[in-house]
Amino acid sequence: MANWHSLRKRIHLLCFLIFLALPFLNVMRFDIPRQRFYCFGYELWINEFGIIFFALMFLMFVVLVASVIVGRIYCGYLCPQMIFSEAAATLRLRLRRWLKPREGLATAAFYAILALASVILAFIFIAYFVEPRDLARRLAGFDIHTAAGISGASVTLLTFLDFAFVRLRFCTTVCPYGYLQGMLSDGNTLLVQYHDTHKDCIECRKCVRDCPMDIDIRKSPFQIECVHCGECIDACNTILAKLKKPGLIRYSWGLEGKPHFPFDAKRAVLLAVLVFYAAGLFTALSMRHAVLVRVSADRSTLYRAGADGRIYNHFRYTVANRSRKPSAVVFSMQQLPGATLLLPVNPVAVKPGETVQGEFDIAAAPARHGDFVTHFNILANTIPDPVRETFPMTFISPTEAP
Numbered sequence: 261m262a263n264w265h266s267l268r269k270r271i272h273l274l275c276f277l278i279f280l281a282l283p284f285l286n287v288m289r290f291d292i293p294r295q296r297f298y299c300f301g302y303e304l305w306i307n308e309f310g311i312i313f314f315a316l317m318f319l320m321f322v323v324l325v326a327s328v329i330v331g332r333i334y335c336g337y338l339c340p341q342m343i344f345s346e347a348a349a350t351l352r353l354r355l356r357r358w359l360k361p362r363e364g365l366a367t368a369a370f371y372a373i374l375a376l377a378s379v380i381l382a383f384i385f386i387a388y389f390v391e392p393r394d395l396a397r398r399l400a401g402f403d404i405h406t407a408a409g410i411s412g413a414s415v416t417l418l419t420f421l422d423f424a425f426v427r428l429r430f431c432t433t434v435c436p437y438g439y440l441q442g443m444l445s446d447g448n449t450l451l452v453q454y455h456d457t458h459k460d461c462i463e464c465r466k467c468v469r470d471c472p473m474d475i476d477i478r479k480s481p482f483q484i485e486c487v488h489c490g491e492c493i494d495a496c497n498t499i500l501a502k503l504k505k506p507g508l509i510r511y512s513w514g515l516e517g518k519p520h521f522p523f524d525a526k527r528a529v530l531l532a533v534l535v536f537y538a539a540g541l542f543t544a545l546s547m548r549h550a551v552l553v554r555v556s557a558d559r560s561t562l563y564r565a566g567a568d569g570r571i572y573n574h575f576r577y578t579v580a581n582r583s584r585k586p587s588a589v590v591f592s593m594q595q596l597p598g599a600t601l602l603l604p605v606n607p608v609a610v611k612p613g614e615t616v617q618g619e620f621d622i623a624a625a626p627a628r629h630g631d632f633v634t635h636f637n638i639l640a641n642t643i644p645d646p647v648r649e650t651f652p653m654t655f656i657s658p659t660e661a662p
């Protein structure tokens with residue numbers, strides 16, 4: 261007989277370790293000061309809108325598809341709010357038990373441990389938005405004047421208040437996921453259901469007493485408070501095992517006595533949209549260049565006639581190195597014979613994480629035979645990773661030779 265409680269506690273521990281490790285290993289962080297998004301080895305820049313858009317939409321549809329198929333398993337097994345709320349409730353209970361006659365001491369110890377835990381949890385949470393070493397420096401300097409300092413202090417206070425007083429009430433009042441789930445789940449979603457075809461229920465109400473959300477699952481499998489934790493299943497199994505009977509509550513897809521459609525139109529549409537965003541994300545990532553090069557013509561002045569009799573057009577470039585190793589970009593030209601690219605330093609070197617902007621001229625002889633606009637290409641070759649980009653440009657000459 262499955263013991264959902266111990267499985268859930270093991271998963272909670274694993275999730276806590278993952279929650280702890282992700283920002284420190286740069287696996288996942290929306291780094292606000294640096295304007296970077298770290299995601300599974302990719303260092304995305306905030307202006308890489310396409311990738312971030314597809315990544316966020318993909319994650320959102322993963323959540324939606326999971327909600328339709330496995331219901332609120334996320335809430336009961338993976339949600340940090342659930343994990344820390346239950347841990348706080350268990351701590352409170354144990355302290356009361358250990359320090360039984362001294363209720364005041366148990367309460368003081370509980371709030372002291374919670375305050376310390378809130379500082380640590382807030383630190384980890386903010387590390388998803390600010391580099392942890394940078395954050396530690398600010399914390400050590402009691403920085404509560406900057407935005408990061410104020411956020412740190414506020415998140416610590418909110419974490420403390422949440423786990424001291426709100427805990428699982430959050431799930432039924434503030435959290436929108438429960439309401440969303442109410443709209444998404446149906447008779448084909450995984451539900452915690454009560455089946456008592458042989459009238460075996462002995463009305464012991466242990467399923468109700470053990471429910472962290474204080475509900476009676478026997479009334480309906482569609483109660484918005486139910487987080488699919490399975491505690492009521494364990495409770496009923498334990499009680500009825502003493503009478504050598506199977507439990508009356510279980511996880512199941514499909515409502516009792518009704519046909520089960522594991523793959524209907526709603527699921528097909530959601531899966532199709534999920535596949536669409538997955539393909540978009542994959543395409544955007546595969547098209548991504550670690551070194552971003554942008555070249556544009558400066559048309560504030562169409563051209564300049566030089567004292568040497570040649571015509572000059574002005575251009576601007578931006579080179580952003582989004583990789584972790586030094587790179588350089590070599591600029592050259594194509595299809596503009598006899599022209600000179602006047603770039604003071606070529607190749608343009610860029611350090612990891614650096615953005616370099618600059619300007620350059622291209623000089624060419626005045627156009628003949630009425631070719632006042634010449635189409636040509638500027639080439640940008642990135643080294644050491646060999647990427648070649650072509651920028652179609654125009655070179656403008658005066659309509660009459662100067």
Ligand code: SF4
Nearest residue numbers: 471486487489490492
């Ligand atoms: S009814 Fe059962 S599965 Fe739902 S929250 Fe309560 S104990 Fe968990």
Ligand code: SF4
Nearest residue numbers: 461462464465467496
């Ligand atoms: S634990 Fe089982 S037997 Fe007891 S009240 Fe709940 S459903 Fe009935």
